[in-house]
Amino acid sequence: MDQKSSITIHDIARELNISASTVSRALNDNPRISKATKEKIKAKALEMGYQPNTIASNLRNQKTNTIGIVVPLINRHFFSSFISGVEDVAFAAGYNVIISQSNDLLEKEKQIVHSLFSNRVDGLIASLSMQTDEFDHFQLFSKKEIPIVFFDRVVPELEAHKIVVDDFMVGFKATEHLIQQGYKRIAHLAGPTVLHTYRDRMAGYRAALEKNNMPIDEELIIYSRLTRIDGRDAIQQLLALPQPPDAAFCGNDTSALAMMVYLKKIGMKIPQDFGLIGFSDEPFSEVVTPSISTLKQPAFEMGLKAAELLIQEIESKNRLSKHLTITMPTELIQRESSSRIR
């Protein structure tokens, strides 16, 4: 005897011989409704198995209690941890989260952003695709003053809030750490320099060398997409130099791992013969042998922060006129791959 078509507030109203608006108000705990009728209505709603229709309410209220997320790929530790943080805050504040992945394709990112807009999300959290070099699609949101928070992959051109880490300091701290451990010729495996994040890290690398009066040798800087294959190719190329390096700061842990695997294969001792440090503290970095030194990016906390900021913006009547850039701390995690001293 299951009611296949849904029960609405009108059904409840009819049963109780009252108006639908009263039912609506009671269900929303409007103070103008007497306690008695409220209880009567709620009891009836329960009895009839009433389930509110959020879409109808959304349409009427011009508010969906939904936030959209766009990331390059869900299935990556940094992004899934970030999303997990967002989801925690969002859920606690009564928001749903719609997630989409761009697969690092600009065209898909555009489609997603349009779709999220059409779904009238109350706010957007996004990390740009690797291909993204135009930003018109985000104007949709800014034009209508729907708040956006960018994170990780951001560009200065964007007029929006941002959650980032201090990439310059990342490069600086990583490099200086290697110097302190006594390494003399330090290479850098850089990511695509179209992305600021990689440019800044490289700048930090250079600054650390300069500060310590070490020469900057352009031969020791290799540009790549930081895949495993890139890491292996890079270390081969570096070792073939007339004066090969004795350490490397890699743009991510994946490429650092690839270097390590190769170095072990050809019989080099880590960290004695060669020092390594990566970035982002992937789960594997702690458990490989030797364990990989790295800088930890607080993905989950960044997600919390992004969601807090976004929801605050959504719910405040007067928006922050200024766009915030929140810089999250990174933590250097020293492990075996760079611990030459003691």
Next chain:
Amino acid sequence: MDQKSSITIHDIARELNISASTVSRALNDNPRISKATKEKIKAKALEMGYQPNTIASNLRNQKTNTIGIVVPLINRHFFSSFISGVEDVAFAAGYNVIISQSNDLLEKEKQIVHSLFSNRVDGLIASLSMQTDEFDHFQLFSKKEIPIVFFDRVVPELEAHKIVVDDFMVGFKATEHLIQQGYKRIAHLAGPTVLHTYRDRMAGYRAALEKNNMPIDEELIIYSRLTRIDGRDAIQQLLALPQPPDAAFCGNDTSALAMMVYLKKIGMKIPQDFGLIGFSDEPFSEVVTPSISTLKQPAFEMGLKAAELLIQEIESKNRLSKHLTITMPTELIQRESSSRIR
């Protein structure tokens, strides 16, 4: 001069001196509209920067083109890979995905399921929380004949489609592999046996021993929650036995890793002195030393399959009367930790 309030089909209609219904039809490529007017309308829509309001359309159509996902935790490799698969198929078919995590809490799972229902998702994909021992909240969906697909953590009581792996075969294949590698006393670190998935794996373990005429020693079976600490405790306990094992099949890679770390620390050689095999092929298993043998669960493919099945159910008028259970293949990945022969 930005139009803060959105442009609707009525605005377009007014500009063109036609009716809103014609605009709606043109935008939806209804064949009853002449090509000329269609083009005129589409051009105007573009010019005015029209963006359809999906919620209004959803309300009217009683269809949201949205599917809901509930998982225990987004930030876990298996689940995020699964979701990634779902998202791919869903996006291609024009569906949005709303994701929520239960954090393995029954109460949160219930809330989520209600919320997704109120948001009128067209279908649901779910993996149960560790606490879930009642299923009334899913009745909401089945009562209204909204399709559900369960995966990974499922129970037979559920009248719905299921995507699973053959856990019995997992246990059987893992154990038989160790036997073939010449191990003589094989332990099993089992997960919580309230969950079918772990019960079945243990049954497979027992069956493999029996088939090979090896005694089943209950001392060699340890029950735990498969954390890293559980793994370390278990191996200590096992080695303290009068007749310790020389190999172990662990319920997941995490606990296998924990065993490995401990065994290395006390100077045992893997795989010579002790053989190990885990389950699920975590990213780290391939890169640790020695690399960990395991069985790969095709997370991404399971996600694809789940989404395909769900969308097919959503879009077919006459639902499958029978509930499908799709068993996905697992693949034994032999690595160093169990390779004693040659």
Next chain:
DNA sequence: TTGAAAGCGCTAACAG
């Protein structure tokens, strides 16, 4: 081929 009108389910202004 196009238009008028009604309605999806809910909420809020206004009236009482």
Next chain:
DNA sequence: CTGTTAGCGCTTTCAA
């Protein structure tokens, strides 16, 4: 404290 009415933006029957 409660009811009436209108409307969020879209689609669709019915009529022309």
